[in-house]
Amino acid sequence: MTVSAYGIIVFGLYLLVIIALGLIAARQQNTTEDFWVAGRRFGVGVMIMANMAAIMHGGSILSGVAFAGRFGGIAILPYISFALGVACIYFFFARKLRRSGGFTLPDYMGDRFNSNLLRGWSALVVAVSCIVYLIAQIRGMAFILERLLEIPFFWGLVLGTVLFVAYVALGGLLAVVWTNITQFLFMWAGLIIIMPAVYEAVGGWTAVMTQVEAVAPGWTNVTGTEWSVGYLFSWYLVWLIAYATRLELITKMYAAKSPSVAARSLPWSILLVMVFLLYGNIYLGGAARLLVWDDITSPDQAFPLMIVQLLGPGLAALALTGIASAAMSTTDSLLLMSGSAVAHDLIRRCFHEPRGIKKDETYYLRVSRYTIIAVGVLAFICSIPDLGMILRIVSFAIAIVGSAFFLPLLIGLTSRKLGTVPTLASSISGVVFASIWIGGTLTGMSWAASLHPIIPGLCAAAVAMIATLPFNQTPPDASIGKFFTRALP
Numbered sequence: 070m071t072v073s074a075y076g077i078i079v080f081g082l083y084l085l086v087i088i089a090l091g092l093i094a095a096r097q098q099n100t101t102e103d104f105w106v107a108g109r110r111f112g113v114g115v116m117i118m119a120n121m122a123a124i125m126h127g128g129s130i131l132s133g134v135a136f137a138g139r140f141g142g143i144a145i146l147p148y149i150s151f152a153l154g155v156a157c158i159y160f161f162f163a164r165k166l167r168r169s170g171g172f173t174l175p176d177y178m179g180d181r182f183n184s185n186l187l188r189g190w191s192a193l194v195v196a197v198s199c200i201v202y203l204i205a206q207i208r209g210m211a212f213i214l215e216r217l218l219e220i221p222f223f224w225g226l227v228l229g230t231v232l233f234v235a236y237v238a239l240g241g242l243l244a245v246v247w248t249n250i251t252q253f254l255f256m257w258a259g260l261i262i263i264m265p266a267v268y269e270a271v272g273g274w275t276a277v278m279t280q281v282e283a284v285a286p287g288w289t290n291v292t293g294t295e296w297s298v299g300y301l302f303s304w305y306l307v308w309l310i311a312y313a314t315r316l317e318l319i320t321k322m323y324a325a326k327s328p329s330v331a332a333r334s335l336p337w338s339i340l341l342v343m344v345f346l347l348y349g350n351i352y353l354g355g356a357a358r359l360l361v362w363d364d365i366t367s368p369d370q371a372f373p374l375m376i377v378q379l380l381g382p383g384l385a386a387l388a389l390t391g392i393a394s395a396a397m398s399t400t401d402s403l404l405l406m407s408g409s410a411v412a413h414d415l416i417r418r419c420f421h422e423p424r425g426i427k428k429d430e431t432y433y434l435r436v437s438r439y440t441i442i443a444v445g446v447l448a449f450i451c452s453i454p455d456l457g458m459i460l461r462i463v464s465f466a467i468a469i470v471g472s473a474f475f476l477p478l479l480i481g482l483t484s485r486k487l488g489t490v491p492t493l494a495s496s497i498s499g500v501v502f503a504s505i506w507i508g509g510t511l512t513g514m515s516w517a518a519s520l521h522p523i524i525p526g527l528c529a530a531a532v533a534m535i536a537t538l539p540f541n542q543t544p545p546d547a548s549i550g551k552f553f554t555r556a557l558p
Contacts, residue, residue: 140293167327168551179419223453407441498529
């Protein structure tokens with residue numbers, strides 16, 4: 070039997086499990102709290118696995134191997150910056166966000182700064198950034214399905230999108246977390262299955278480092294094969310901000326049983342993901358550079374091809390299914406966030422409630438589901454053109470989210486004094502400048518090549534916040550009190 074024959078069987082069984090979980094979860098979706106934050110019922114163990122599944126997504130595996138294989142040394146930056154970024158959530162964000170009783174990041178922006186304008190703006194930023202993230206995840210899924218099922222890349226895009234949308238629209242966050250845990254187990258199974266074959270082909274850590282340095286001089290240097298020191302530090306910042314404002318992580322904080330549970334899940338998540346980054350990105354990236362680099366046209370093809378070449382058809386199908394499940398584990402969270410941003414933040418909190426319009430829970434559930442479908446379709450359309458390496462696409466979304474929310478989160482949760490005007494000016498300026506830089510990068514402008522978009526975005530955000538401080542008014546205690554009380558529910 071071929072890889073595709075085994076793939077149809079293994080992937081088919083996997084899909085049956087995922088669909089079953091979605092249908093079971095759908096029966097428990099009676100309220101918007103059930104749909105968006107799973108009734109706030111998750112303990113530490115569930116939170117750890119859900120966090121890891123959201124972080125260790127298919128795009129991060131494919132793009133991590135691709136990035137490490139191509140550039141070398143710089144690939145260790147996520148290893149360090151990830152820990153620092155998640156530490157920000159642990160020390161500054163987790164307890165206060167969960168204590169606030171919100172559903173979404175726009176909830177925080179609207180409630181903390183007592184502004185529906187900020188809430189609506191934040192919802193739009195979340196929805197747009199989710200689409201950009203989704204493009205990367207859908208393309209990552211398509212690369213895997215192309216090898217697993219031996220189908221054209223386009224039909225991999227179609228199949229991946231349909232699967233994502235179906236179970237998220239059915240089951241909400243409960244389905245997302247249940248499937249995340251299943252996907253987490255499949256993903257690690259895929260990584261473990263290939264480990265002996267890679268070791269036999271290229272040896273251990275030292276052997277890989279020595280061999281890859283010989284074929285790609287500079288690969289083991291801190292700056293890798295191509296990067297300047299300046300760009301090195303910009304990528305440090307990119308990944309620190311990426312994980313400190315990771316939408317999937319921040320959203321899951323609201324689903325924890327208590328503020329302490331939200332916080333306690335993060336150190337274990339950091340430790341386990343660091344192990345993954347060291348093995349799943351750097352070691353496998355070096356192995357890919359040695360084994361398959363001459364046989365690919367895009368770095369994102371490296372890991373799926375390495376699996377097919379090193380493993381027999383049955384094991385290859387199981388490993389590829391594991392990596393495909395990783396792509397699904399982040400995509401489902403992004404779809405859910407886009408649905409909640411439109412239904413809860415824009416329609417309910419910005420338009421209906423201020424005007425005294427009352428709708429029942431089922432109305433907002435329907436809107437959320439329709440939004441999930443619409444966002445999925447839009448992301449699919451945008452994923453058809455080749456926009457370069459998956460990691461590049463992800464970094465654009467990071468630039469938008471980080472520029473919009475990092476300073477409002479960090480300063481807004483450490484100081485009572487920050488008000489609406491500086492926060493809104495900072496967020497809008499950050500997004501505008503980051504978007505201009507992204508446009509310049511995509512069109513090949515020389516002035517955009519020297520800096521990652523998050524650098525001008527964050528600089529603009531900081532300048533705008535400082536410049537508008539004379540217009541600052543501290544929000545009333547009724548608005549900010551729940552973010553600063555020391556009582557733990």
